[in-house]
Amino acid sequence: MPLPIVLALRELRHDWISALCFVAALVGVLAPMLILLALKTGALDTMVERLVDDPANRELLAVGAGAHDEAFFRWLEARPEVGFVVPATRSINALADAVVVSFPRRSVVREVPLVVSAAGDPLLAGEVGPGRVWLSAPLAKSLGAAPGGVLTMVIGRRIDGLEQTARRRLEVAGIVPAERYGRPALFLSLPDMLAIERFRDDPAVTPDSWLQAAAPPAAFASFRLYARTLADLGPLSAALEERGVSVRPRAENAALLLQLRRGADRLYLAVAALAAAGFWAAMSANLRGMVERRRLAFSLLRMLGLAPAQRATVPLIQSLVLIGAGLGLSLALVLPSLALINASFPAVAEGAALARLRPDQLGGAAVLACVTALTAALWAMAAVLRIPSEEVLRHG
Amino acid sequence: MKDLAPPDLAASDAAADIRDLSVRLGERFEVAIERLSVAPGEVLVLDAPSGSGKSTVLGLVAGAVAPQARPARHRVAGHDLALAARPPGPAAMGFVLQTHALVPYLTMGDNIGLPARIARLRVAPDWAREVVGSLGLADLMGRFPAQLSVGQRQRAAVARAMLARPRLLLLDEPVSALDPANVHAVEELILRLAGDAGSAVLLAGHQIAGSAFAACRRVRHRVEVAGALTRSVFRAEAG
Secondary structure, three states: OOOOHHHHHHHHHOOOOHHHHHHHHHHHHHHHHHHHHHHHHHHHHHHHHHHHHHHHHHHEEEOOOOOOOOOHHHHHHHHHEEEEEEEEEOOOEEEEEEEEOOOOOOEEEEEEEEEEEOOOOOOOOOOOEEEEEEEHHHHHHHOOOOOOOOEEEEEEEEOOOEEEEEEEEEEEEEEEEOOOOOOOOOOEEHHHHHHHHHHHHHHOOOOOOOOOOOOOOOEEEEEEEOOOOOOHHHHHHHHHHHOOOOEEOOOOOOHHHHHHHHHHHHHHHHHHHHHHHHHHHHHHHHHHHHHHOOOOHHHHHHHHHOHHHHHHHHEEEEEHHHHHHHHHHHHHHHHHHHHHHHHOOOOOOOOOOOEEEEEEEHHHHHHHHHHHHHHHHHHHHHHHHHOOOOHHHHHH | OEOOOOOOOOHOOOEEEEEEEEEEOOOOOEOOOOOOEEEEOOOEEEEEOOOOOOOHHHHHHOOOOOOOOOOOOEHHHOEEEEOOOOOOOOOOEEEEEEOOOOOOOOOOOOOOHHHHHHEEOOOOHHHHHHHHHHHHHHHOOOOOHHHHHHHHHHHHHHHHHOOOOOOEEEEEOOOOOHHHHHHHHHHHHHHHHHHHHOOEEEEEEOHHHHHHOOEEEEEEEEEEEEEEEEEEHHHHHHH
């Protein structure tokens, strides 16, 4: 083993109580920081991510009815901020008079909101199609419907005092979970929505002909629009406003989520930076102090011919060993503590760990520890090199 | 690792050859070696009064004390210390400090072997046993300096200096910490080991007259006062 390593380790072993105190001081700084980081990663980040990932927070609602042509939708689809967009009819037509399930038992739900959907709908785990619909969980529960089931949608209109109804047999393709959409709703394709609008608006369309293919309208009254990410909401709104299209986010506080996440990151960084600075200063001062306590030994080693680089390596190795031990001991205490925290509060994070450290965070901590060890040793190394060999001649 | 062979005395030059080597200690005191020459195997004694700078002279000779100016000549065991940045190594020079300093976190055995290990020298086991055994340290090799008496530490420092058979052995009050009953025996032991190692000796000490070194050549010492400056000057021509 190279002599500087032998000297560094022998000194630590010989003066093990001081070394242990040193390591304990490091653990005192490192362990709370790791637990804080684990809580931030586990509790705060997970919960904020869930909110950030909730598509409802990324939805922009059109204010009022408009006339949006195909060029408008091509423009929207080409924008990088757009996650999903589909043309929609006027909201007055987005209501079915009733939805009926006949099997295994008959049930009827009246005045069912209709939501136009298409491939890529962030609320759905699949897609709708002509005659294939998705039900929100509350509606499915009211109807007693399940995927693969069949239902009938009833659309009514009044022409010249005469009430007419059109019926459409629909297959249930899937159920939208309640956490994605908590109100009764029927998700259906744009062609089906357009058929409903034609039936309600055009007296020439009859209950027998309303499902026949027809040319799409020149313009759509509205749209369903989702930004790709929460951060895209602002720029997308601005772009639409610039085009004269008034929109508002469904979740008014969505932007606050981003601020919360950024704020939490900054807060932790500030705390971590302060702790790291204190840790560095304590490490640096302690190593310097160790050199001071061993001045005569270093002076003697110089007189005996130990090369400058070898002498300077001694505090460097001690720094690495002490910080390595501090990090190792911290993890040995922190990891079981995290397991205990997660076991004690299983419901807080709803399935995810309340406190967790990612491998990249552990790696980052190790790299940071090494960098701290190397840089904090510089003062001590410089001090070692300045100790003259004649010192040991004069002081015993 | 290099093998350590006994030095070829006949082929070597002086163990030390120094001219005009000095250092200022504060504003008003200077220690100067005007001329100092030690022949191979010779024992030279520095017995100037206390405070005259004997330890500093040994430090200057060893290259451990930085001189105030480059000396006219500073050769030790074939090494030009006027040019060298590092000490000449344990095979050239051994130094027993008055402070008998040892590395506190190394055992006595490791302390004794430290200079040879630093210089990557392989010490003949027989010689190592001879040195350690003669100095009565064989049973203490695993102890740390704090577990040794002052006298034991001083003998360990002697063993450390002699282990690599240095061509020049610098001894600074090597028996000052010993109890009077052992002083003469250890002095004679040092002389014997130095002779066996082929080492020249430069020794600083008190009460040389009654010691085993009484018959050895002395370094001449004088004090010069020039204004506020006091110079403590040492000189020893070749014998």
